Structures are given as C-alpha cells and as structure tokens.
Amino acid sequence: MKKTIAKRDVARFLARLLEDYTVYAPTRVAEIVSFRQIGSPNDVDWDTLVTRKPPKEVFFPQTEVLFSYEQADGGLALRSTEAVETERIVWGIRPCDVRALLVQDRVFDTPDARDVYFVNKREKTTLVGIGCNKPLATCFCTSLGGGPFEKQGLDLFLTDIGDSYLAEALTGRGKKLLGEDYFKKPTKADLKAAQEVEEAALARLPQPVDTETVKQRLDEMIDSPFWDEIQAVCLGCGVCTFLCPVCHCFDIVDEGSAACGQRIRNWDTCQYCVYTLEASGHNPRPSGRERVRQRLMHKLSYQPVTQGRLGCVGCGRCVQLCPVNIDIRQTLAELGASA
Amino acid sequence: MSDWHPKIVVFLCQWSLKSDSEWARRFHQPDGVRVIEVPCSGRVNPLLLLSTVQHGADGILVVGCQPEHCHYKEGNYVGRRKFATLKSFLQYVGLEERRVQFAWLGETDRGRLRALVDGLLQDVRELGPMQELAVRGVLPNTVCAL
Amino acid sequence: MQELTEAIQREAKRLLDSGEVDVVIGFTKGTLPMRAAPVVIRKAADSERLVWGPFCENNLARYLRGVRDKRVAIVAKGCDTRSIVALINEHQLEREKLYIIGVPCEGMIDRRIVPRRAPGEVTSVHQDGDEVVVEGDGFSIRLPRSEVLYRSCAACVHPNPVIYDVLLAEPVEVTSGDPFAYVRQIEEKPAAERAAYFASEAQRCIRCYACRQACPMCYCEECFVDHTAPRWMETGVTPAGQQAWQIGRAYHLVGRCVNCGACERACPTEIDLVYLNGKSSRTVWELFGFEAGVEVDKPPPLAVFLPDEDPDVS
Numbered sequence: 001m002k003k004t005i006a007k008r009d010v011a012r013f014l015a016r017l018l019e020d021y022t023v024y025a026p027t028r029v030a031e032i033v034s035f036r037q038i039g040s041p042n043d044v045d046w047d048t049l050v051t052r053k054p055p056k057e058v059f060f061p062q063t064e065v066l067f068s069y070e071q072a073d074g075g076l077a078l079r080s081t082e083a084v085e086t087e088r089i090v091w092g093i094r095p096c097d098v099r100a101l102l103v104q105d106r107v108f109d110t111p112d113a114r115d116v117y118f119v120n121k122r123e124k125t126t127l128v129g130i131g132c133n134k135p136l137a138t139c140f141c142t143s144l145g146g147g148p149f150e151k152q153g154l155d156l157f158l159t160d161i162g163d164s165y166l167a168e169a170l171t172g173r174g175k176k177l178l179g180e181d182y183f184k185k186p187t188k189a190d191l192k193a194a195q196e197v198e199e200a201a202l203a204r205l206p207q208p209v210d211t212e213t214v215k216q217r218l219d220e221m222i223d224s225p226f227w228d229e230i231q232a233v234c235l236g237c238g239v240c241t242f243l244c245p246v247c248h249c250f251d252i253v254d255e256g257s258a259a260c261g262q263r264i265r266n267w268d269t270c271q272y273c274v275y276t277l278e279a280s281g282h283n284p285r286p287s288g289r290e291r292v293r294q295r296l297m298h299k300l301s302y303q304p305v306t307q308g309r310l311g312c313v314g315c316g317r318c319v320q321l322c323p324v325n326i327d328i329r330q331t332l333a334e335l336g337a338s339a
Numbered sequence: 340m341s342d343w344h345p346k347i348v349v350f351l352c353q354w355s356l357k358s359d360s361e362w363a364r365r366f367h368q369p370d371g372v373r374v375i376e377v378p379c380s381g382r383v384n385p386l387l388l389l390s391t392v393q394h395g396a397d398g399i400l401v402v403g404c405q406p407e408h409c410h411y412k413e414g415n416y417v418g419r420r421k422f423a424t425l426k427s428f429l430q431y432v433g434l435e436e437r438r439v440q441f442a443w444l445g446e447t448d449r450g451r452l453r454a455l456v457d458g459l460l461q462d463v464r465e466l467g468p469m470q471e472l473a474v475r476g477v478l479p480n481t482v483c484a485l
Numbered sequence: 486m487q488e489l490t491e492a493i494q495r496e497a498k499r500l501l502d503s504g505e506v507d508v509v510i511g512f513t514k515g516t517l518p519m520r521a522a523p524v525v526i527r528k529a530a531d532s533e534r535l536v537w538g539p540f541c542e543n544n545l546a547r548y549l550r551g552v553r554d555k556r557v558a559i560v561a562k563g564c565d566t567r568s569i570v571a572l573i574n575e576h577q578l579e580r581e582k583l584y585i586i587g588v589p590c591e592g593m594i595d596r597r598i599v600p601r602r603a604p605g606e607v608t609s610v611h612q613d614g615d616e617v618v619v620e621g622d623g624f625s626i627r628l629p630r631s632e633v634l635y636r637s638c639a640a641c642v643h644p645n646p647v648i649y650d651v652l653l654a655e656p657v658e659v660t661s662g663d664p665f666a667y668v669r670q671i672e673e674k675p676a677a678e679r680a681a682y683f684a685s686e687a688q689r690c691i692r693c694y695a696c697r698q699a700c701p702m703c704y705c706e707e708c709f710v711d712h713t714a715p716r717w718m719e720t721g722v723t724p725a726g727q728q729a730w731q732i733g734r735a736y737h738l739v740g741r742c743v744n745c746g747a748c749e750r751a752c753p754t755e756i757d758l759v760y761l762n763g764k765s766s767r768t769v770w771e772l773f774g775f776e777a778g779v780e781v782d783k784p785p786p787l788a789v790f791l792p793d794e795d796p797d798v799s
Contacts, residue, residue, distance in 0.1 A: 031601070032689060032754050052754065053691070062691065063721030136606060138517065232525040233548070237695035239753045253720050266692070266721045274711055323699055323751035324543060325515045325522035385736055386709060386717045393718070393725050406792055416790035420773070424739045424787065427768045431672065432732060432761075433680020471680045472728055 001169045001178060002186050009182035010165070014041035016180060017089055021126070024058050025091040026051050035090065044092065049136055050315055054245035055097050056104060058090055059121045062267045066117070066252070070260040081117070088125045095150040096141045096313040098129055100245030102153050106307040107248050117265075126173045129154040130165075133197050135204050138316030140329055143209040146313055148201040161193040206329075209336040211300065211310060217335045218301045222293070230331070231288035233324045238269035240318035240326075246299070246311050249275075270294055296331060345463040347398040348373045348391050349456060352380045354410040355402050355444040372456055380404070381414030385425040388439065392472050398438045398463040400455060405445035415443065433471045437462040486612065489537040489588060492653040493560055496586055500558050501529035506584050510548050511535045511560035519596035519610050523548065535560070539612050542593040542635065544568055544747040546701040549578055556582055562590035564637075564745035566646040567778025568701040571741055574783060577704060587649025589657040592630075592638035597755055599633055602626070637746030637759045640664045647779050664744070665770075668763040683728070686761075689754040690727040692720070696748035696758055697734060702741045709733060731761060739765040740786040743778040 005013060017023055018040070027036045028045040034053040038044060068079045101122075108118035132139070132148035141147055151157045156174035158165040166186055169175040221227075241247040251268035255261055268275065271292075276285045285291050299311030312328065319327050353376045373396075377383055380403025391399055401422060409415040422441045430436055440462075442455050497509040513524040513534045521540040525548070526532060537560070545559055546568035561569065566585060572578045594617060600607050605621045612618075616627045631639070642664045645656040663669070671679060694710070697703040709717055710730055718733065719726030735742075742762045749758040769775045773794075775786040 030685070030689065030755075031597075063723060134606075137608065229525070233523040235547070235695070235698040235751070237698035237751060238693045239695045239751070242691055242693045243753055251720075255716070255719055255721075264721055269693075272694075274707075319517070321753045323695060323747075325517065325520045327516040330516060386733060389729055389732060389736075390715075390717055393729060413790070416792065417787075420787055420790055423772055424765065424768050425736060427772070428732065428736055428739075428764060430676070431679060431764045432683040432728075433676050433678075435676055471684075472725070472732075 001175055002191070003167045003169075003178050003183035004161075004164045004186045004190050005167055005183050006164045011041040012182065013180060014038075014044065014091070017091075017177070020087065022086050022088045023091055024055070024088065035093075038091075046092075049094065049132055049134070050139070050317060050320070052243070052317075052321075054100065054243060054315070054317065055090055055093050056100065056245050056248070058088070058125070059101070059118050060104065060108070060248060060250075060267075064117060064265045066263045066265055068260070068262045069256075071258070083116075083120045084124050086124070088121070089128055090125055091128045093127055093129050093154075094132055094315075095129060095148060095152075095154075096139075096146055096315040097245045098127060098153040099141070099146050099150065099313040100315070101127075103246045103303065103307060103309045103311060103313075104248050106309060126155045126177070127153065128156045128158065128174075128177070131157065131159045131198065131201070133160050133201055135201055136316060138319045139314060140206050140316060140332075141314035142202065142205040142207070143329070143332060144211065144310050144312055144314045145208065148205065149198045159194045159197060161190055161197060164190070166190055166194045209332050211304070211336075214332060214335045215301045215304060218297050221335075226334075227289045227293045230326055231292040234271075234288050234292050234326055235324060236271050236273065236288050236291065237323060238271040239321050239323065241269040241271055241295070242267060243317040243321055244312075245315055245317075246313060270298070296328070300332075300335075343468050344371050345397045345460055345468075346371050346373070346395060347400065347456070347459055347463060348375060348396045350375050350377055350380070350383050350387075350399070350401045351452075352377055352403045352415075354379070354408075355404045355452075369456065369460075371460065379409065379411050379414035379418075381409070381411070381416075381418040381421075383418060383422075385421055388425065389472075392434075392439075392469065395469070397466075397469045398459050399440070400459050401439075401441045402452065402455065403441070403443055405443045408445060419443075435466050435471075438466060438469065486538050489654055490535070493535050493537055493586060493588070494532045496651060496653065497526060497535055497558065497560075498529050498532040500584060501526070501532065505556065506558040507555040508552065509535070509558040509560070509586075510545050511586075512537065512541045512543075512545075515540065518607050519594060519599060537588060539591070539594045539617075539630075540596070542596075542747075542750050544699070544701050544745045546572065547699060547747065549583070549701070550704050556584065558584040558586055560586045560588060561646055561649070562588050563641065563643040563645050563647070564590075564743050565701075566648050567643055567743040568745060569778075570648055570781055571702060571743060571778040571785075572704075573781055574778075574785060575741070580781075583650075585646065585649045585651075587646030587652040589646065589652070589654050590638075590641075590644045591657055592634040592641065592644070594630070594633050595635045599628070602628055602633070635746050635750065635759075636667065637744050637749070637763075640666060640759075640763075641744070643743075643779070648781065665763060665767040667760055668767045671760060671764075683731075683761075684724065686757050687727040687731045688724065689756050690722065690730060691754060692722055692726065692730065693753060695751040695753060696756075699747040699751035700738075701745075701747070702738060702743075703734070709737070731756075735761045735765055738762055740769045740773075740775060741777055742766055 023038050024035045025038050026033050026045045027043045032052050033045045033048040034051045035055040065081050070077045108115040135148050151170055155171045157168045169178055249268045250265050252265050254263050277283045303311035351374050403415040403418055500506045509526040512521040514536050515522045519540050523543050544565050546565045603619050604624050607621045609620045615630050617630050617633055619626050640661050642659050642661050718729035744766055746759050769786050773786045
C-alpha cells in the first residue's frame with residue numbers, strides 16, 4: 001500500500017507515534033548523530049545519511065544486563081532482565097542498516113538457538129526506513145547486492161520526493177501506521193518522482209562487485225603476502241567492528257561482588273589481540289595479520305556460507321572512521337578484479 | 340540528607356603507625372572509616388584509589404612515612420610524585436580538592452593520625468556525598484545513550 | 486608541500502636502494518578527502534607512493550614497536566620525534582636501528598571541523614598558503630587555515646623534529662604562545678563545571694580503545710583495562726566504566742604523553758582527549774619541570790624523585 005505524507009505533517013505523525021510507541025531515531029548530541037530514544041519530533045536529525053553508531057544497538061545494546069543476582073536467604077536470588085513490553089519504532093533506518101539486521105537475525109534467531117534478548121526487541125519493533133536520495137561518496141551498498149531504496153526487511157518505507165514523502169507499507173505492521181488522515185493517495189507525479197529519485201541515487205553509487213570471485217580469491221589467499229600490507233598499518237583499534245552494523249561479537253562478564261552483581265554482555269571485537277587468547281597462553285590469531293585477514297574472510301567468505309548472507313552491507317562507516325584509512329572498498333576492488 | 344553518613348577509606352602504611360602509639364595494631368575503627376593497611380605508601384596503586392572512589396568512598400586518606408623514614412628506603416618518594424599527579428588530575432575532572440588527602444607521618448607526629456582522620460571526616464561532611472566520577476552500576480537494558 | 490613530498494620520496498629511495506634500511510614508514514595518498522594513509526614501504530620502487538601534506542595526522546612512532554629486528558626509516562614530524570625520544574627513554578626503542586627522516590610540520594587539518602563548515606558533502610580539500618580550499622557538490626569555499634587546524638597542532642610548541650638523521654626542510658616558526666592555554670581555561674572553571682564537562686565527554690566513550698591503539702606510548706602487552714584480577718573498572722558503556730577508563734589511561738600517560746593528538750583523532754565519537762591529556766603534561770611541567778620527549782636519556786618523572794622536593798601533596 002502506498003500513500004504520501006506532506007513533510008509539514010510528519011511532525012504530527014511522529015507526535016502521534018510517540019503516544020503509543022517508544023521511538024528511536026537519529027538524533028544529534030554534541031555533533032554526533034546516532035539512534036537514540038526521542039521525546040519529541042524535534043529531536044530527529046534529518047540531515048545525516050549515515051549515523052555514527054549503527055542502529056544495531058537498538059536490538060543488541062552495547063552493554064546489556066542479562067540478569068542480576070543477590071545473596072538472599074542463604075542462597076542466590078537471580079532476577080532476569082525485564083522483557084521489552086512496549087512496542088517500539090525505529091524511525092529513519094537506512095536500507096543498508098536493515099540489511100545488516102537481517103544478517104544479525106541469522107545469528108541471534110536460529111532454529112537451534114534464539115537469543116531471547118535480541119528476539120524480544122526485534123519482535124516488538126517496527127522498522128520505518130528512509131531511502132537515500134544522495135548517497136555519500138563512502139556508500140557502496142550496491143557493490144554488495146544492496147541499494148539505496150531496497151525495501152527488504154522494512155515495515156514502512158519512506159521516499160523523500162521534495163515536499164512530501166511517499167510511504168510504502170510492506171507488512172501489516174507498516175500498514176497499521178498509515179491510518180491517519182494526513183496520509184493521501186499518491187498521484188502519478190508522486191510515483192514518478194519517487195522513481196526518478198531512486199534512479200538518481202543509483203547513478204551515484206558504484207557497480208556491483210563479483211562477490212563470488214572475491215570469496216574464491218580470499219579462500220586461496222590464506223597465506224598471501226597481501227595481508228602483510230594492510231596489517232602493517234592497522235592499529236587493531238576495533239573502530240571498524242564497533243561501528244559496523246553487522247558485527248555482533250560479544251563478551252560476557254560478571255560484575256559486582258559476592259553479595260550482589262550483574263551478568264553483563266558487552267560488544268567485543270575480533271580485532272583485539274586478547275580476543276582469541278586462550279588460558280594456556282596460546283593465541284591462534286597472534287598478530288594483526290591473522291586478525292585483519294579473519295575480519296575480511298568472515299564477512300566476505302565465511303558468512304555467505306554459514307548464514308547465506310554477506311557480512312558487509314556497504315554502509316561506509318569503517319571507511320569514514322578508520323584512523324589509518326584502511327578502505328575495504330580498495331580490498332574488494334583488488335580482490336574482485338580478475339587475476 | 341540526614342540519613343547520610345560519610346564513608347572514608349584510609350590507606351595506612353603499617354610502618355607509619357609506629358609513629359603513632361595512640362592507635363594500636365588492631366584499633367577500633369570509628370564509624371564510616373575503613374582502614375586498609377599497606378606495607379608501604381608507595382605500594383598504593385592510583386587505580387586502587389580511583390576504584391575506591393567508584394565503590395562509594397566519599398573521601399580517601401593515604402598515610403605514609405616522612406622522607407628518609409621509609410622502611411623500604413624510597414617507597415614514599417615514589418608514592419609522593421604519583422599521588423601529586425593523581426590528585427591534580429582528579430581535581431581537574433571535578434573532584435573536590437579536600438576529598439583525597441595524603442599525609443606523611445614522622446617520629447614527632449604522635450596523635451596526628453587521629454586528627455587527620457577526623458579532619459577528613461569533617462571535610463567530607465561539609466562536602467556531602469560523592470557525586471563525581473559516577474555511581475557504579477549498569478544502565479537498564481535500553482539503547483545506550485551516546 | 487610538493488617539495489617535501491619529493492624530498493621524502495628521494496630519501497626513501499636512496500635508503501632502500503642502498504640497503505641502509507629495510508623498511509620506510511611514511512604516508513601515502515588516502516582514499517578520502519583530507520586523508521593520508523600510513524604506509525610501510527619495502528621496495529625502492531614504491532617510494533613514489535610516499536606523500537607529505539596537511540593530512541598526515543597519524544603519529545607514525547606508533548608503528549615502531551615490534552620492528553626491532555630490522556633497520557627502520559621513519560618519516561617523522563615534531564610530535565612523532567618526541568614520541569620516539571620518549572620511547573627511547575623507556576627503553577622501548579634502540580636509536581641505532583632508526584633512521585629518522587625529520588619533517589618540520591605546519592600543523593594538520595582537522596577533518597572533523599571542515600565538513601561542518603561546508604554547505605554540502607566535501608569532495609576535495611587542499612591547502613593554498615594560509616587558506617584551505619574546500620570543494621564539493623556545487624560549492625567551493627575558502628577557510629583560514631588557522632581555524633581548521635587540530636587544536637593540538639595549533640597549541641604545539643615543537644613542530645620541528647627534536648631528533649633526526651636528516652632534516653628535509655628549514656625549521657618552521659613556532660606560532661603557539663601557550664601550549665596549555667586550553668588546559669588553563671578548564672582549570673579556571675569551578676569544580677562542578679569541570680565535573681560536568683568531563684562527564685559529558687566521557688559519556689560518549691564506546692570503549693573501543695582506539696585511543697590506546699593509536700598512541701605510541703600505550704605499548705603494554707596487557708592493558709590495565711583488560712586485567713581481571715583485579716578488575717579495576719566496569720567494562721561496559723556505563724558512566725563509571727567510561728570515566729574510569731578515561732582517567733586511568735590519562736593517568737598512565739603522565740609524563741609520557743607528548744600531546745600529539747593521535748588519540749583524539751582516532752576516537753570515533755570525537756571525545757575531547759587533548760584537554761584531558763594536556764593536563765597531565767601541564768602537571769609534570771608545573772610540579773617537576775619536565776617535558777616529555779625532548780631530551781634523550783632524561784628519565785620519566787614518575788620513575789624518579791628528588792629527596793628534597795615538595796610536590797605539594799597533602
């Protein structure tokens with residue numbers, strides 16, 4: 001179902017949503033734009049295409065209490081974290097970040113194992129996406145099978161067509177949101193405008209990369225000196241993994257005392273040297289070489305096999321924020337090019 | 340507010356006690372004062388002091404021996420520079436100056452330890468409970484505010 | 486800039502051709518506007534990849550750890566050379582194994598400020614005398630260079646290498662008056678404001694430790710934050726954990742930090758680290774008359790003491 005909503009009515013729409021939902025949207029705090037809970041429509045930042053921190057933290061918080069414990073009556077009382085009860089909306093999520101969520105679904109929600117914390121939040125959340133009219137120079141979703149107006153995984157998809165948005169409901173959840181009277185039937189001109197906007201966006205984005213070839217070459221290159229060049233300058237800082245919408249490694253710690261405390265899950269990164277350090281002292285990934293290689297192979301070779309999806313969605317955050325300008329697009333270009 | 344009682348932690352060099360016969364080895368600790376004996380003030384890791392603040396101490400006192408009286412010769416000298424820089428740092432990030440104090444006891448300082456502890460208690464009472472350097476604890480399972 | 490680029494390329498080629506060094510660590514052109522990427526060159530023919538410019542913002546001394554079995558040439562600006570001196574003083578580097586290609590530095594452009602001053606997405610930036618030309622989709626603006634330098638560069642009093650085997654250009658004039666001006670500004674505020682500022686900065690910390698990884702002086706094999714016995718601080722993005730990490734790392738840099746700003750530049754959430762680490766430099770100057778990284782063989786201030794000194798601790 002497609003409708004349009006005038007931009008001047010969006011604030012009212014958001015205000016209405018805030019009555020029934022907890023809403024997360026891109027907000028600017030001290031120049032950093034990330035997804036946070038909003039209190040009013042004015043909190044939303046409309047100018048930023050790629051948020052600093054990815055929206056994965058709405059489902060997979062960086063620091064999450066799994067349960068608390070307390071000494072009581074001669075034993076230990078455990079208290080589980082409260083499940084999310086209120087329905088939530090993530091507003092303004094981009095197609096690349098949704099694509100990344102679909103990868104995370106295959107990690108946290110499988111027939112064999114369902115992560116209750118993730119699944120609970122996922123099931124309670126409606127995704128309202130916005131297409132990318134002007135992709136950044138660092139965007140490369142199209143290289144990896146995505147696109148600026150890809151709708152897969154979204155409940156409601158908004159396209160900016162000038163004075164209004166075209167709003168397309170893709171699921172029952174999305175349709176539910178289109179009931180208000182400021183949603184109008186789109187005109188032929190509206191639909192045409194949406195199409196033009198999409199074509200213009202695609203024209204700014206790179207061509208698809210042959211990811212099959214990339215995978216094959218990676219699998220042959222385990223011992224290649226190719227890795228020495230990148231790892232020579234990689235700081236092992238982990239910024240790429242923390243800002244990546246797909247990355248999902250975590251560490252579990254107990255914090256507190258014998259009397260009371262919490263079991264906590266924190267984001268972790270394969271880029272730290274202690275990540276694979278074993279109690280014996282042996283480390284199967286002892287240097288940056290193995291760690292940098294593992295990151296790229298995980299995303300471009302292993303995940304396509306284990307999860308049926310690529311581990312990179314081309315959002316460009318790692319490209320923008322790597323302190324030493326290691327650029328995964330360069331790696332893709334070198335690997336994707338024929339031998 | 341009237342429910343609040345100051346909690347202070349004293350890191351006490353065991354050798355400096357010898358200067359102060361008013362407090363015997365196993366002394367009665369006043370309410371709200373937790374004493375931790377250390378073999379030397381130089382042993383006190385500044386991270387320990389930071390951790391103490393984060394665990395709820397409203398004030399800290401580190402007591403060592405005067406220069407030239409360190410049982411291990413130089414421990415207190417090493418300690419002095421560390422504590423000076425730590426204190427300067429903690430003040431810079433907003434900790435009130437009087438909350439973290441360092442003292443060096445000598446042979447002529449009998450009775451001074453009691454006075455130091457009482458003094459810190461009084462300072463902390465005036466300053467109120469420690470607000471800076473955050474309260475320990477994890478946020479509930481919400482999106483982390485950035 | 487172009488002259489320096491050529492001089493660096495020539496020197497690198499000469500060193501690699503003659504076998505005098507095994508590797509040259511320098512910068513190459515970045516893949517984005519306002520970026521130059523650190524690079525490690527092993528073949529003389531690759532020397533032409535080396536560049537110099539106002540985007541060479543990383544502290545390359547960071548890469549010297551772990552290359553001790555080779556003879557290494559390094560392109561080093563003022564702050565990089567001070568890190569080298571500090572590392573030599575902590576016995577982490579052997580001077581004989583280094584060939585320091587000294588480059589006087591005019592300061593690096595802050596790639597975070599420029600996009601905020603531009604009316605659209607920036608596609609190219611270059612320096613033109615005292616100005617910086619910023620171009621993008623349908624716009625071209627000029628900004629005074631002095632307004633877009635990294636703050637640590639604007640405050641720097643050591644733009645010229647303090648140690649080198651060759652100096653590729655005439656020393657530059659020091660334009661900064663007081664390297665600690667911004668620290669003093671904070672010191673003068675009341676305690677409550679200082680606490681609020683620190684809390685608001687620390688709140689952005691995502692515990693990625695990029696600051697630590699970018700810093701030449703953070704070379705501990707096990708960082709205190711990874712200790713489990715004892716666990717010194719909370720591990721997550723809680724206020725207690727974030728603040729403890731910031732203070733802990735800054736404290737461990739007292740007398741060692743050269744204020745290069747690499748930490749702040751690496752930080753993905755742009756925490757004001759220069760203000761925090763600047764304080765430790767000011768403290769060791771005020772209390773011990775010490776400045777990190779300017780004198781070889783001067784021991785670190787927290788490893789020594791003077792029996793008669795009174796560092797005013799009470």
